[in-house]
Amino acid sequence: MTGDTITPQHGTSCTPGRAARELGLKRREFDLAVHLNQIRTVPDAAGGGARRVDRAEIERVRASHGFPETLLERVKAVGTTEGAALMQVPPGRFTRLARLGLVVPVHYYLNRYRAVVWMYLAEELRQFAADEKNTPLLRARTPEGLRDQLDAGLDMRPRNWRGRHLGFLLRQTDDLWQRAGAVSAFLDPVQIAEVVTDPYDRSHLHRFRPGPPVHGAPGSPAARLCEQIMTADDADEIGWLRADLARAVDEAREHRPAPRPTAKRVTAVPDEPRPATAVPDAARPPHGLLGWLRRRGV
Known part of the structure:
Protein backbone atom coordinates (compact mmCIF):
# COMPACT_ATOMS: atom_id res chain seq x y z
CA MET A 1 0.00 0.00 0.00
CA VAL A 75 14.51 11.48 -15.96
CA LYS A 76 16.88 11.54 -18.93
CA ALA A 77 16.83 8.12 -20.61
CA VAL A 78 19.31 7.01 -23.28
CA GLY A 79 19.66 4.07 -25.63
CA THR A 80 22.63 1.80 -26.22
CA THR A 81 24.72 4.17 -28.36
CA GLU A 82 24.39 7.18 -26.09
CA GLY A 83 24.70 5.04 -22.99
CA ALA A 84 27.95 3.54 -24.25
CA ALA A 85 29.28 7.02 -24.92
CA LEU A 86 28.40 8.12 -21.38
CA MET A 87 30.27 5.14 -19.93
CA GLN A 88 33.11 5.50 -22.47
CA VAL A 89 32.83 1.90 -23.69
CA PRO A 90 32.03 0.41 -27.10
CA PRO A 91 28.32 -0.28 -27.76
CA GLY A 92 29.03 -4.02 -27.85
CA ARG A 93 30.44 -3.99 -24.32
CA PHE A 94 27.53 -1.87 -23.13
CA THR A 95 25.07 -4.44 -24.54
CA ARG A 96 26.95 -7.26 -22.79
CA LEU A 97 26.76 -5.39 -19.48
CA ALA A 98 23.00 -4.94 -19.97
CA ARG A 99 22.47 -8.59 -20.90
CA LEU A 100 24.35 -9.61 -17.75
CA GLY A 101 21.99 -7.43 -15.70
CA LEU A 102 24.69 -5.00 -14.55
CA VAL A 103 22.81 -2.01 -15.96
CA VAL A 104 19.01 -2.08 -15.78
CA PRO A 105 16.62 -0.64 -18.40
CA VAL A 106 14.01 1.79 -17.18
CA HIS A 107 11.64 1.40 -20.13
CA TYR A 108 11.51 0.23 -23.74
CA TYR A 109 9.76 0.93 -27.00
CA LEU A 110 9.34 -0.80 -30.35
CA ASN A 111 10.85 0.89 -33.39
CA ARG A 112 9.24 0.82 -36.81
CA TYR A 113 10.81 -2.59 -37.48
CA ARG A 114 9.21 -3.94 -34.27
CA ALA A 115 12.64 -4.30 -32.67
CA VAL A 116 12.87 -3.72 -28.92
CA VAL A 117 14.82 -0.58 -27.99
CA TRP A 118 15.85 -0.60 -24.33
CA MET A 119 16.32 2.73 -22.55
CA TYR A 120 18.48 3.41 -19.48
CA LEU A 121 18.69 6.24 -16.98
CA ALA A 122 21.68 8.41 -17.85
CA GLU A 123 22.20 9.23 -14.15
CA GLU A 124 22.49 5.54 -13.24
CA LEU A 125 24.97 4.88 -16.04
CA ARG A 126 27.20 7.73 -14.90
CA GLN A 127 27.09 6.41 -11.33
CA PHE A 128 28.01 2.91 -12.54
CA ALA A 129 30.96 4.22 -14.56
CA ALA A 130 32.18 6.40 -11.67
CA ASP A 131 32.34 3.45 -9.25
CA GLU A 132 35.94 2.16 -9.18
CA LYS A 133 34.71 -1.36 -8.41
CA ASN A 134 33.23 -1.50 -11.93
CA THR A 135 36.44 -0.48 -13.71
CA PRO A 136 37.43 -4.09 -14.61
CA LEU A 137 33.99 -4.64 -16.17
CA LEU A 138 34.42 -1.50 -18.26
CA ARG A 139 38.09 -1.83 -19.23
CA ALA A 140 39.27 -5.42 -18.80
CA ARG A 141 38.34 -8.57 -20.68
CA THR A 142 34.96 -10.04 -19.68
CA PRO A 143 35.56 -12.89 -17.18
CA GLU A 144 35.24 -16.37 -18.62
CA GLY A 145 32.25 -17.32 -16.47
CA LEU A 146 30.30 -14.29 -17.66
CA ARG A 147 31.29 -14.96 -21.27
CA ASP A 148 29.94 -18.50 -20.95
CA GLN A 149 26.60 -17.14 -19.75
CA LEU A 150 26.43 -14.73 -22.67
CA ASP A 151 27.31 -17.51 -25.11
CA ALA A 152 24.45 -19.57 -23.62
CA GLY A 153 22.02 -16.76 -24.49
CA LEU A 154 21.65 -15.00 -21.13
CA ASP A 155 19.68 -11.77 -21.40
CA MET A 156 18.58 -10.20 -18.14
CA ARG A 157 17.11 -7.06 -19.71
CA PRO A 158 13.46 -8.24 -19.87
CA ARG A 159 13.54 -9.71 -16.36
CA ASN A 160 15.23 -6.67 -14.84
CA TRP A 161 12.73 -4.39 -16.54
CA ARG A 162 9.85 -6.51 -15.19
CA GLY A 163 11.19 -6.21 -11.66
CA ARG A 164 11.52 -2.47 -12.00
CA HIS A 165 8.07 -2.09 -13.55
CA LEU A 166 6.47 -4.22 -10.82
CA GLY A 167 7.89 -1.83 -8.24
CA PHE A 168 6.33 1.07 -10.13
CA LEU A 169 2.92 -0.64 -10.31
CA LEU A 170 2.97 -1.48 -6.61
CA ARG A 171 3.70 2.15 -5.72
CA GLN A 172 0.58 3.12 -7.67
CA THR A 173 -1.75 0.69 -5.90
CA ASP A 174 -4.42 1.98 -3.55
CA ASP A 175 -5.95 -1.26 -2.25
CA LEU A 176 -5.11 -4.93 -1.84
CA TRP A 177 -6.88 -6.16 -4.98
CA GLN A 178 -4.91 -3.66 -7.06
CA ARG A 179 -1.73 -4.98 -5.47
CA ALA A 180 -2.65 -8.55 -6.37
CA GLY A 181 -3.52 -7.42 -9.89
CA ALA A 182 -0.10 -5.80 -10.28
CA VAL A 183 1.65 -9.06 -9.37
CA SER A 184 -0.59 -11.08 -11.71
CA ALA A 185 0.36 -8.82 -14.65
CA PHE A 186 3.65 -10.72 -15.02
CA LEU A 187 2.19 -14.25 -15.07
CA ASP A 188 0.44 -15.95 -17.97
CA PRO A 189 -3.24 -16.96 -17.57
CA VAL A 190 -2.36 -20.62 -16.98
CA GLN A 191 -0.12 -19.74 -14.03
CA ILE A 192 -2.80 -17.42 -12.61
CA ALA A 193 -5.47 -20.12 -12.89
CA GLU A 194 -3.25 -22.59 -11.02
CA VAL A 195 -2.65 -20.12 -8.18
CA VAL A 196 -6.13 -18.51 -8.01
CA THR A 197 -8.41 -21.53 -8.35
CA ASP A 198 -11.67 -19.80 -7.38
CA PRO A 199 -13.28 -18.48 -10.61
CA TYR A 200 -14.91 -15.50 -8.88
CA ASP A 201 -11.63 -14.45 -7.28
CA ARG A 202 -9.90 -14.86 -10.66
CA SER A 203 -12.54 -12.83 -12.49
CA HIS A 204 -12.34 -10.03 -9.91
CA LEU A 205 -8.53 -10.10 -10.02
CA HIS A 206 -8.59 -9.66 -13.80
CA ARG A 207 -10.28 -6.25 -13.37
CA PHE A 208 -7.10 -4.98 -11.68
CA ARG A 209 -4.56 -6.66 -13.97
CA PRO A 210 -2.66 -3.98 -15.95
CA GLY A 211 -1.43 -4.63 -19.45
CA PRO A 212 2.00 -3.85 -20.93
CA PRO A 213 2.91 -0.15 -20.97
CA VAL A 214 3.74 -0.46 -24.67
CA HIS A 215 1.32 -2.28 -26.94
CA GLY A 216 -0.15 -2.38 -30.41
CA ALA A 217 -3.50 -3.39 -31.78
CA PRO A 218 -4.88 -6.50 -30.01
CA GLY A 219 -3.48 -9.64 -31.63
CA SER A 220 -0.89 -7.74 -33.65
CA PRO A 221 2.77 -8.87 -33.72
CA ALA A 222 3.70 -5.77 -31.69
CA ALA A 223 1.10 -6.58 -29.03
CA ARG A 224 2.26 -10.20 -28.81
CA LEU A 225 5.88 -9.08 -28.43
CA CYS A 226 4.96 -6.67 -25.61
CA GLU A 227 3.00 -9.42 -23.85
CA GLN A 228 6.02 -11.69 -24.16
CA ILE A 229 8.29 -9.09 -22.55
CA MET A 230 5.72 -8.55 -19.79
CA THR A 231 5.41 -12.27 -18.94
CA ALA A 232 7.92 -13.98 -16.64
CA ASP A 233 9.76 -16.87 -18.27
CA ASP A 234 12.43 -17.88 -15.72
CA ALA A 235 11.49 -20.70 -13.33
CA ASP A 236 12.66 -18.88 -10.21
CA GLU A 237 11.00 -15.62 -11.26
CA ILE A 238 7.73 -17.47 -11.90
CA GLY A 239 8.06 -19.20 -8.54
CA TRP A 240 8.32 -16.06 -6.45
CA LEU A 241 5.63 -14.30 -8.47
CA ARG A 242 3.26 -17.22 -7.85
CA ALA A 243 4.03 -17.13 -4.12
CA ASP A 244 3.52 -13.36 -4.00
CA LEU A 245 0.25 -13.65 -5.93
CA ALA A 246 -1.14 -16.34 -3.63
CA ARG A 247 -0.31 -14.23 -0.58
CA ALA A 248 -1.68 -11.03 -2.14
CA VAL A 249 -4.99 -12.67 -3.12
CA ASP A 250 -5.39 -14.17 0.36
CA GLU A 251 -4.91 -10.73 1.92
CA ALA A 252 -7.26 -9.08 -0.57
CA ARG A 253 -9.95 -11.72 -0.06
CA GLU A 254 -9.74 -11.34 3.70
CA HIS A 255 -10.02 -7.57 3.40
CA ARG A 256 -12.83 -7.56 0.82
CA PRO A 257 -14.13 -10.80 -0.72
CA ALA A 258 -14.66 -10.90 -4.46
CA PRO A 259 -18.29 -10.31 -5.50
CA ARG A 260 -20.37 -13.41 -6.13
CA PRO A 261 -23.82 -13.87 -7.68
CA THR A 262 -26.67 -14.32 -5.18
CA ALA A 263 -29.44 -16.80 -5.97
CA LYS A 264 -32.93 -15.25 -5.94
CA ARG A 265 -35.34 -16.99 -3.59
CA VAL A 266 -38.68 -17.88 -5.22
CA THR A 267 -41.66 -17.91 -2.82
CA ALA A 268 -44.75 -19.89 -3.89
CA VAL A 269 -48.09 -18.10 -3.57
CA PRO A 270 -50.64 -20.39 -1.78
CA ASP A 271 -53.98 -21.23 -3.41
CA GLU A 272 -53.01 -19.37 -6.54
CA PRO A 273 -55.01 -20.75 -9.48
CA ARG A 274 -52.94 -22.51 -12.05
CA PRO A 275 -52.90 -21.01 -15.54
CA ALA A 276 -54.95 -22.80 -18.15
CA THR A 277 -53.00 -25.50 -19.91
CA ALA A 278 -52.50 -24.74 -23.56
CA VAL A 279 -54.12 -27.24 -25.92
CA PRO A 280 -51.53 -28.90 -28.16
CA ASP A 281 -51.89 -28.12 -31.80
CA ALA A 282 -52.54 -31.77 -32.61
CA ALA A 283 -55.60 -31.83 -30.27
CA ARG A 284 -57.24 -28.72 -31.62
CA PRO A 285 -60.07 -29.15 -34.14
CA PRO A 286 -58.70 -28.53 -37.61
CA HIS A 287 -59.94 -25.56 -39.58
CA GLY A 288 -60.33 -24.74 -43.25
CA LEU A 289 -60.60 -27.23 -46.11
CA LEU A 290 -58.58 -29.92 -44.36
CA GLY A 291 -60.90 -29.80 -41.33
CA TRP A 292 -64.04 -29.99 -43.51
CA LEU A 293 -62.68 -33.04 -45.34
CA ARG A 294 -61.85 -34.77 -42.06
CA ARG A 295 -65.31 -34.10 -40.65
CA ARG A 296 -66.84 -35.55 -43.83
CA GLY A 297 -64.74 -38.71 -43.39
CA VAL A 298 -62.81 -38.11 -46.60
Missing part, protein backbone atom coordinates in the same frame (compact mmCIF):
# COMPACT_ATOMS: atom_id res chain seq x y z
CA THR A 2 1.25 3.47 -0.71
CA GLY A 3 0.77 6.79 1.03
CA ASP A 4 -0.86 8.32 -2.05
CA THR A 5 -4.38 7.40 -1.02
CA ILE A 6 -5.91 10.86 -0.63
CA THR A 7 -8.95 11.26 -2.83
CA PRO A 8 -8.59 14.60 -4.60
CA GLN A 9 -11.26 17.00 -5.72
CA HIS A 10 -10.98 17.96 -9.38
CA GLY A 11 -10.66 21.63 -8.45
CA THR A 12 -7.40 20.93 -6.58
CA SER A 13 -5.90 18.45 -9.03
CA CYS A 14 -5.38 17.99 -12.76
CA THR A 15 -4.85 15.22 -15.30
CA PRO A 16 -1.35 13.90 -16.00
CA GLY A 17 -1.36 15.54 -19.43
CA ARG A 18 -2.17 18.93 -17.96
CA ALA A 19 0.40 18.47 -15.20
CA ALA A 20 3.09 17.61 -17.76
CA ARG A 21 2.35 20.80 -19.70
CA GLU A 22 2.39 22.95 -16.56
CA LEU A 23 5.75 21.47 -15.55
CA GLY A 24 7.17 21.91 -19.05
CA LEU A 25 7.74 18.16 -19.53
CA LYS A 26 7.13 15.91 -22.49
CA ARG A 27 4.59 13.22 -21.68
CA ARG A 28 7.23 10.48 -21.71
CA GLU A 29 9.41 12.53 -19.34
CA PHE A 30 6.44 13.10 -17.05
CA ASP A 31 5.51 9.39 -17.04
CA LEU A 32 9.10 8.47 -16.22
CA ALA A 33 9.18 11.04 -13.39
CA VAL A 34 6.04 9.40 -11.94
CA HIS A 35 7.63 5.97 -12.45
CA LEU A 36 10.69 7.09 -10.47
CA ASN A 37 8.52 8.65 -7.74
CA GLN A 38 9.81 12.14 -8.58
CA ILE A 39 6.20 13.26 -9.08
CA ARG A 40 3.46 11.78 -6.90
CA THR A 41 0.00 11.06 -8.22
CA VAL A 42 -3.30 10.34 -6.47
CA PRO A 43 -6.32 8.23 -7.51
CA ASP A 44 -9.03 9.96 -9.50
CA ALA A 45 -12.19 10.49 -7.45
CA ALA A 46 -14.19 9.25 -10.45
CA GLY A 47 -12.59 5.81 -10.10
CA GLY A 48 -11.68 3.55 -12.99
CA GLY A 49 -8.00 3.36 -12.07
CA ALA A 50 -7.14 6.82 -13.48
CA ARG A 51 -4.61 9.02 -11.68
CA ARG A 52 -4.39 12.76 -11.14
CA VAL A 53 -1.81 15.21 -9.81
CA ASP A 54 -2.52 17.50 -6.89
CA ARG A 55 -1.94 21.20 -7.42
CA ALA A 56 0.16 21.17 -4.25
CA GLU A 57 2.39 18.50 -5.82
CA ILE A 58 2.91 20.61 -8.94
CA GLU A 59 3.94 23.56 -6.77
CA ARG A 60 6.27 21.33 -4.75
CA VAL A 61 8.04 20.16 -7.91
CA ARG A 62 8.30 23.71 -9.25
CA ALA A 63 9.82 24.89 -5.97
CA SER A 64 12.45 22.11 -5.90
CA HIS A 65 16.09 23.12 -6.20
CA GLY A 66 17.30 23.58 -9.76
CA PHE A 67 13.90 23.05 -11.39
CA PRO A 68 13.45 22.19 -14.21
CA GLU A 69 17.05 21.25 -15.13
CA THR A 70 17.55 18.97 -12.14
CA LEU A 71 14.31 17.08 -12.80
CA LEU A 72 15.07 16.74 -16.51
CA GLU A 73 18.49 15.31 -15.69
CA ARG A 74 16.95 12.74 -13.34
Whole structure:
Protein backbone atom coordinates (compact mmCIF):
# COMPACT_ATOMS: atom_id res chain seq x y z
CA MET A 1 0.00 0.00 0.00
CA THR A 2 1.25 3.47 -0.71
CA GLY A 3 0.77 6.79 1.03
CA ASP A 4 -0.86 8.32 -2.05
CA THR A 5 -4.38 7.40 -1.02
CA ILE A 6 -5.91 10.86 -0.63
CA THR A 7 -8.95 11.26 -2.83
CA PRO A 8 -8.59 14.60 -4.60
CA GLN A 9 -11.26 17.00 -5.72
CA HIS A 10 -10.98 17.96 -9.38
CA GLY A 11 -10.66 21.63 -8.45
CA THR A 12 -7.40 20.93 -6.58
CA SER A 13 -5.90 18.45 -9.03
CA CYS A 14 -5.38 17.99 -12.76
CA THR A 15 -4.85 15.22 -15.30
CA PRO A 16 -1.35 13.90 -16.00
CA GLY A 17 -1.36 15.54 -19.43
CA ARG A 18 -2.17 18.93 -17.96
CA ALA A 19 0.40 18.47 -15.20
CA ALA A 20 3.09 17.61 -17.76
CA ARG A 21 2.35 20.80 -19.70
CA GLU A 22 2.39 22.95 -16.56
CA LEU A 23 5.75 21.47 -15.55
CA GLY A 24 7.17 21.91 -19.05
CA LEU A 25 7.74 18.16 -19.53
CA LYS A 26 7.13 15.91 -22.49
CA ARG A 27 4.59 13.22 -21.68
CA ARG A 28 7.23 10.48 -21.71
CA GLU A 29 9.41 12.53 -19.34
CA PHE A 30 6.44 13.10 -17.05
CA ASP A 31 5.51 9.39 -17.04
CA LEU A 32 9.10 8.47 -16.22
CA ALA A 33 9.18 11.04 -13.39
CA VAL A 34 6.04 9.40 -11.94
CA HIS A 35 7.63 5.97 -12.45
CA LEU A 36 10.69 7.09 -10.47
CA ASN A 37 8.52 8.65 -7.74
CA GLN A 38 9.81 12.14 -8.58
CA ILE A 39 6.20 13.26 -9.08
CA ARG A 40 3.46 11.78 -6.90
CA THR A 41 0.00 11.06 -8.22
CA VAL A 42 -3.30 10.34 -6.47
CA PRO A 43 -6.32 8.23 -7.51
CA ASP A 44 -9.03 9.96 -9.50
CA ALA A 45 -12.19 10.49 -7.45
CA ALA A 46 -14.19 9.25 -10.45
CA GLY A 47 -12.59 5.81 -10.10
CA GLY A 48 -11.68 3.55 -12.99
CA GLY A 49 -8.00 3.36 -12.07
CA ALA A 50 -7.14 6.82 -13.48
CA ARG A 51 -4.61 9.02 -11.68
CA ARG A 52 -4.39 12.76 -11.14
CA VAL A 53 -1.81 15.21 -9.81
CA ASP A 54 -2.52 17.50 -6.89
CA ARG A 55 -1.94 21.20 -7.42
CA ALA A 56 0.16 21.17 -4.25
CA GLU A 57 2.39 18.50 -5.82
CA ILE A 58 2.91 20.61 -8.94
CA GLU A 59 3.94 23.56 -6.77
CA ARG A 60 6.27 21.33 -4.75
CA VAL A 61 8.04 20.16 -7.91
CA ARG A 62 8.30 23.71 -9.25
CA ALA A 63 9.82 24.89 -5.97
CA SER A 64 12.45 22.11 -5.90
CA HIS A 65 16.09 23.12 -6.20
CA GLY A 66 17.30 23.58 -9.76
CA PHE A 67 13.90 23.05 -11.39
CA PRO A 68 13.45 22.19 -14.21
CA GLU A 69 17.05 21.25 -15.13
CA THR A 70 17.55 18.97 -12.14
CA LEU A 71 14.31 17.08 -12.80
CA LEU A 72 15.07 16.74 -16.51
CA GLU A 73 18.49 15.31 -15.69
CA ARG A 74 16.95 12.74 -13.34
CA VAL A 75 14.51 11.48 -15.96
CA LYS A 76 16.88 11.54 -18.93
CA ALA A 77 16.83 8.12 -20.61
CA VAL A 78 19.31 7.01 -23.28
CA GLY A 79 19.66 4.07 -25.63
CA THR A 80 22.63 1.80 -26.22
CA THR A 81 24.72 4.17 -28.36
CA GLU A 82 24.39 7.18 -26.09
CA GLY A 83 24.70 5.04 -22.99
CA ALA A 84 27.95 3.54 -24.25
CA ALA A 85 29.28 7.02 -24.92
CA LEU A 86 28.40 8.12 -21.38
CA MET A 87 30.27 5.14 -19.93
CA GLN A 88 33.11 5.50 -22.47
CA VAL A 89 32.83 1.90 -23.69
CA PRO A 90 32.03 0.41 -27.10
CA PRO A 91 28.32 -0.28 -27.76
CA GLY A 92 29.03 -4.02 -27.85
CA ARG A 93 30.44 -3.99 -24.32
CA PHE A 94 27.53 -1.87 -23.13
CA THR A 95 25.07 -4.44 -24.54
CA ARG A 96 26.95 -7.26 -22.79
CA LEU A 97 26.76 -5.39 -19.48
CA ALA A 98 23.00 -4.94 -19.97
CA ARG A 99 22.47 -8.59 -20.90
CA LEU A 100 24.35 -9.61 -17.75
CA GLY A 101 21.99 -7.43 -15.70
CA LEU A 102 24.69 -5.00 -14.55
CA VAL A 103 22.81 -2.01 -15.96
CA VAL A 104 19.01 -2.08 -15.78
CA PRO A 105 16.62 -0.64 -18.40
CA VAL A 106 14.01 1.79 -17.18
CA HIS A 107 11.64 1.40 -20.13
CA TYR A 108 11.51 0.23 -23.74
CA TYR A 109 9.76 0.93 -27.00
CA LEU A 110 9.34 -0.80 -30.35
CA ASN A 111 10.85 0.89 -33.39
CA ARG A 112 9.24 0.82 -36.81
CA TYR A 113 10.81 -2.59 -37.48
CA ARG A 114 9.21 -3.94 -34.27
CA ALA A 115 12.64 -4.30 -32.67
CA VAL A 116 12.87 -3.72 -28.92
CA VAL A 117 14.82 -0.58 -27.99
CA TRP A 118 15.85 -0.60 -24.33
CA MET A 119 16.32 2.73 -22.55
CA TYR A 120 18.48 3.41 -19.48
CA LEU A 121 18.69 6.24 -16.98
CA ALA A 122 21.68 8.41 -17.85
CA GLU A 123 22.20 9.23 -14.15
CA GLU A 124 22.49 5.54 -13.24
CA LEU A 125 24.97 4.88 -16.04
CA ARG A 126 27.20 7.73 -14.90
CA GLN A 127 27.09 6.41 -11.33
CA PHE A 128 28.01 2.91 -12.54
CA ALA A 129 30.96 4.22 -14.56
CA ALA A 130 32.18 6.40 -11.67
CA ASP A 131 32.34 3.45 -9.25
CA GLU A 132 35.94 2.16 -9.18
CA LYS A 133 34.71 -1.36 -8.41
CA ASN A 134 33.23 -1.50 -11.93
CA THR A 135 36.44 -0.48 -13.71
CA PRO A 136 37.43 -4.09 -14.61
CA LEU A 137 33.99 -4.64 -16.17
CA LEU A 138 34.42 -1.50 -18.26
CA ARG A 139 38.09 -1.83 -19.23
CA ALA A 140 39.27 -5.42 -18.80
CA ARG A 141 38.34 -8.57 -20.68
CA THR A 142 34.96 -10.04 -19.68
CA PRO A 143 35.56 -12.89 -17.18
CA GLU A 144 35.24 -16.37 -18.62
CA GLY A 145 32.25 -17.32 -16.47
CA LEU A 146 30.30 -14.29 -17.66
CA ARG A 147 31.29 -14.96 -21.27
CA ASP A 148 29.94 -18.50 -20.95
CA GLN A 149 26.60 -17.14 -19.75
CA LEU A 150 26.43 -14.73 -22.67
CA ASP A 151 27.31 -17.51 -25.11
CA ALA A 152 24.45 -19.57 -23.62
CA GLY A 153 22.02 -16.76 -24.49
CA LEU A 154 21.65 -15.00 -21.13
CA ASP A 155 19.68 -11.77 -21.40
CA MET A 156 18.58 -10.20 -18.14
CA ARG A 157 17.11 -7.06 -19.71
CA PRO A 158 13.46 -8.24 -19.87
CA ARG A 159 13.54 -9.71 -16.36
CA ASN A 160 15.23 -6.67 -14.84
CA TRP A 161 12.73 -4.39 -16.54
CA ARG A 162 9.85 -6.51 -15.19
CA GLY A 163 11.19 -6.21 -11.66
CA ARG A 164 11.52 -2.47 -12.00
CA HIS A 165 8.07 -2.09 -13.55
CA LEU A 166 6.47 -4.22 -10.82
CA GLY A 167 7.89 -1.83 -8.24
CA PHE A 168 6.33 1.07 -10.13
CA LEU A 169 2.92 -0.64 -10.31
CA LEU A 170 2.97 -1.48 -6.61
CA ARG A 171 3.70 2.15 -5.72
CA GLN A 172 0.58 3.12 -7.67
CA THR A 173 -1.75 0.69 -5.90
CA ASP A 174 -4.42 1.98 -3.55
CA ASP A 175 -5.95 -1.26 -2.25
CA LEU A 176 -5.11 -4.93 -1.84
CA TRP A 177 -6.88 -6.16 -4.98
CA GLN A 178 -4.91 -3.66 -7.06
CA ARG A 179 -1.73 -4.98 -5.47
CA ALA A 180 -2.65 -8.55 -6.37
CA GLY A 181 -3.52 -7.42 -9.89
CA ALA A 182 -0.10 -5.80 -10.28
CA VAL A 183 1.65 -9.06 -9.37
CA SER A 184 -0.59 -11.08 -11.71
CA ALA A 185 0.36 -8.82 -14.65
CA PHE A 186 3.65 -10.72 -15.02
CA LEU A 187 2.19 -14.25 -15.07
CA ASP A 188 0.44 -15.95 -17.97
CA PRO A 189 -3.24 -16.96 -17.57
CA VAL A 190 -2.36 -20.62 -16.98
CA GLN A 191 -0.12 -19.74 -14.03
CA ILE A 192 -2.80 -17.42 -12.61
CA ALA A 193 -5.47 -20.12 -12.89
CA GLU A 194 -3.25 -22.59 -11.02
CA VAL A 195 -2.65 -20.12 -8.18
CA VAL A 196 -6.13 -18.51 -8.01
CA THR A 197 -8.41 -21.53 -8.35
CA ASP A 198 -11.67 -19.80 -7.38
CA PRO A 199 -13.28 -18.48 -10.61
CA TYR A 200 -14.91 -15.50 -8.88
CA ASP A 201 -11.63 -14.45 -7.28
CA ARG A 202 -9.90 -14.86 -10.66
CA SER A 203 -12.54 -12.83 -12.49
CA HIS A 204 -12.34 -10.03 -9.91
CA LEU A 205 -8.53 -10.10 -10.02
CA HIS A 206 -8.59 -9.66 -13.80
CA ARG A 207 -10.28 -6.25 -13.37
CA PHE A 208 -7.10 -4.98 -11.68
CA ARG A 209 -4.56 -6.66 -13.97
CA PRO A 210 -2.66 -3.98 -15.95
CA GLY A 211 -1.43 -4.63 -19.45
CA PRO A 212 2.00 -3.85 -20.93
CA PRO A 213 2.91 -0.15 -20.97
CA VAL A 214 3.74 -0.46 -24.67
CA HIS A 215 1.32 -2.28 -26.94
CA GLY A 216 -0.15 -2.38 -30.41
CA ALA A 217 -3.50 -3.39 -31.78
CA PRO A 218 -4.88 -6.50 -30.01
CA GLY A 219 -3.48 -9.64 -31.63
CA SER A 220 -0.89 -7.74 -33.65
CA PRO A 221 2.77 -8.87 -33.72
CA ALA A 222 3.70 -5.77 -31.69
CA ALA A 223 1.10 -6.58 -29.03
CA ARG A 224 2.26 -10.20 -28.81
CA LEU A 225 5.88 -9.08 -28.43
CA CYS A 226 4.96 -6.67 -25.61
CA GLU A 227 3.00 -9.42 -23.85
CA GLN A 228 6.02 -11.69 -24.16
CA ILE A 229 8.29 -9.09 -22.55
CA MET A 230 5.72 -8.55 -19.79
CA THR A 231 5.41 -12.27 -18.94
CA ALA A 232 7.92 -13.98 -16.64
CA ASP A 233 9.76 -16.87 -18.27
CA ASP A 234 12.43 -17.88 -15.72
CA ALA A 235 11.49 -20.70 -13.33
CA ASP A 236 12.66 -18.88 -10.21
CA GLU A 237 11.00 -15.62 -11.26
CA ILE A 238 7.73 -17.47 -11.90
CA GLY A 239 8.06 -19.20 -8.54
CA TRP A 240 8.32 -16.06 -6.45
CA LEU A 241 5.63 -14.30 -8.47
CA ARG A 242 3.26 -17.22 -7.85
CA ALA A 243 4.03 -17.13 -4.12
CA ASP A 244 3.52 -13.36 -4.00
CA LEU A 245 0.25 -13.65 -5.93
CA ALA A 246 -1.14 -16.34 -3.63
CA ARG A 247 -0.31 -14.23 -0.58
CA ALA A 248 -1.68 -11.03 -2.14
CA VAL A 249 -4.99 -12.67 -3.12
CA ASP A 250 -5.39 -14.17 0.36
CA GLU A 251 -4.91 -10.73 1.92
CA ALA A 252 -7.26 -9.08 -0.57
CA ARG A 253 -9.95 -11.72 -0.06
CA GLU A 254 -9.74 -11.34 3.70
CA HIS A 255 -10.02 -7.57 3.40
CA ARG A 256 -12.83 -7.56 0.82
CA PRO A 257 -14.13 -10.80 -0.72
CA ALA A 258 -14.66 -10.90 -4.46
CA PRO A 259 -18.29 -10.31 -5.50
CA ARG A 260 -20.37 -13.41 -6.13
CA PRO A 261 -23.82 -13.87 -7.68
CA THR A 262 -26.67 -14.32 -5.18
CA ALA A 263 -29.44 -16.80 -5.97
CA LYS A 264 -32.93 -15.25 -5.94
CA ARG A 265 -35.34 -16.99 -3.59
CA VAL A 266 -38.68 -17.88 -5.22
CA THR A 267 -41.66 -17.91 -2.82
CA ALA A 268 -44.75 -19.89 -3.89
CA VAL A 269 -48.09 -18.10 -3.57
CA PRO A 270 -50.64 -20.39 -1.78
CA ASP A 271 -53.98 -21.23 -3.41
CA GLU A 272 -53.01 -19.37 -6.54
CA PRO A 273 -55.01 -20.75 -9.48
CA ARG A 274 -52.94 -22.51 -12.05
CA PRO A 275 -52.90 -21.01 -15.54
CA ALA A 276 -54.95 -22.80 -18.15
CA THR A 277 -53.00 -25.50 -19.91
CA ALA A 278 -52.50 -24.74 -23.56
CA VAL A 279 -54.12 -27.24 -25.92
CA PRO A 280 -51.53 -28.90 -28.16
CA ASP A 281 -51.89 -28.12 -31.80
CA ALA A 282 -52.54 -31.77 -32.61
CA ALA A 283 -55.60 -31.83 -30.27
CA ARG A 284 -57.24 -28.72 -31.62
CA PRO A 285 -60.07 -29.15 -34.14
CA PRO A 286 -58.70 -28.53 -37.61
CA HIS A 287 -59.94 -25.56 -39.58
CA GLY A 288 -60.33 -24.74 -43.25
CA LEU A 289 -60.60 -27.23 -46.11
CA LEU A 290 -58.58 -29.92 -44.36
CA GLY A 291 -60.90 -29.80 -41.33
CA TRP A 292 -64.04 -29.99 -43.51
CA LEU A 293 -62.68 -33.04 -45.34
CA ARG A 294 -61.85 -34.77 -42.06
CA ARG A 295 -65.31 -34.10 -40.65
CA ARG A 296 -66.84 -35.55 -43.83
CA GLY A 297 -64.74 -38.71 -43.39
CA VAL A 298 -62.81 -38.11 -46.60
